[in-house]
Amino acid sequence: MTAERSKPGRLFGVGVGPGDPDLLTLKAARIVGAAPVVAFFAKKGRTGNARRIVEGLIGPDAQELRLDYPFTTEIPVSDPRYHAQMAAFYDTAAAAIADRLGAGTDVAVLCEGDPLFYGSYMYVHDRLADRFETTVVPGITAMSGCWGRAGTPMTRGDDMLAVLSGTMEEERLAARLASAEAAVIMKAGRNLKKIRAVLEQCGRLDRAVYVERGTMEEERIVSLAETSDDTGPYFSLVLVPTTRMTV
Ligand SMILES: C[S@@+](CC[C@H](N)C(=O)[O-])C[C@H]1O[C@@H](n2cnc3c(N)ncnc32)[C@H](O)[C@@H]1O
Structure with missing residues (x-):
């Protein structure tokens, strides 16, 4: 048996x-x-x-x-x-x-x-x-937790959202940003300096929001243009909301 x-x-x-x-x-x-x-x-x-x-x-x-x-x-x-x-x-x-x-x-x-x-x-x-x-x-997702806490409307109408990684090389990051009305840049921490430079070149730095440890106790939310930090923690991302205004 x-x-x-x-x-x-x-x-x-x-x-x-x-x-x-x-x-x-x-x-x-x-x-x-x-x-x-x-x-x-x-x-x-x-x-x-x-x-x-x-x-x-x-x-x-x-x-x-x-x-x-x-x-x-x-x-x-x-x-x-x-x-x-x-x-x-x-x-x-x-x-x-x-x-x-x-x-x-x-x-x-x-x-x-x-x-x-x-x-x-x-x-x-x-x-x-x-x-x-x-x-x-x-x-x-981290990005929806972060944009909820930041109170940042991200996409409207037929806007396209690009989800990018801060580890991407500058040229590729810039090209992808140019192809979408809104973007989220994950893995921002160690790549913050590069991300700030690329967003500045693309003329999108003024709208970018940097979120560290979103929804956690140690959360920090700042305008990326207003912080001079070149690095941040692993749990961080950058929100680049649409420029399309409300109806
Ligand atoms: C391996 S991915 C994990 C993504 C996760 N599965 C999600 O659904 O969002 C890790 C990256 O997510 C982002 N991340 C995760 N939690 C976060 C938080 N609370 N605040 C900011 N960024 C966060 C950071 O960019 C981090 O480098």
């Missing part, structure tokens, strides 16, 4: 929003509260932002699966070692999650903002979604 195999666990990719714990959806809070295993990515030695957001929601008997990044900004994306080492890290992380799922345990993987919008969860999803039942719980 063969032993009965347990039903595999379910994978949940849970968006936990931009930082304010009140900006979690009801569904995210329910799934995090019921999950027997809660997995999250974090920088070595840090609590992990997504984990911090759900403090107080995780069930008392839940097991936490901490997935420490091997590095964050120490190796630049342009370095060939970046992709090789990150791929190996995500393989190991996915295997650790698959072990739990294979044993019949549900796993909720936390992700800041929305899990499928530049979220680390995606790399787990890529590796496991075709093997296990998977549910993605959308989250409020």
Whole structure:
């Protein structure tokens, strides 16, 4: 007689929003509260932002699966070692999650903002979604949290919004900015000086708003033209709203 195999666990990719714990959806809070295993990515030695957001929601008997990044900004994306080492890290992380799922345990993987919008969860999803039942719980993105706090209408009518990265080289950044009425520039912190210079060249600096740690306790929102900071924290972005005025 063969032993009965347990039903595999379910994978949940849970968006936990931009930082304010009140900006979690009801569904995210329910799934995090019921999950027997809660997995999250974090920088070595840090609590992990997504984990911090759900403090107080995780069930008392839940097991936490901490997935420490091997590095964050120490190796630049342009370095060939970046992709090789990150791929190996995500393989190991996915295997650790698959072990739990294979044993019949549900796993909720936390992700800041929305899990499928530049979220680390995606790399787990890529590796496991075709093997296990998977549910993605959308989250409020950092950019919508930030523009809500800044009170900045971003797009009107048929405006186009470009979502760009501060890591892009100047020329490409300028070209993309020119092709859209409004833009959000993510990963601003280490690239602030370059972003300010490009926006000035394009004549769009006066409208740009710089947001650090939007919706979190240490939030800072300033006009980019009025701050002389050349660098900022990881959790920062620049909003470039439309010039189209109200009807
Ligand atoms: C890996 S992406 C994560 C995006 C996230 N999944 C989302 O839906 O917005 C990280 C970048 O998001 C931006 N970010 C995330 N949270 C933020 C916050 N609370 N305030 C400002 N920027 C934030 C920063 O630009 C940061 O470099």
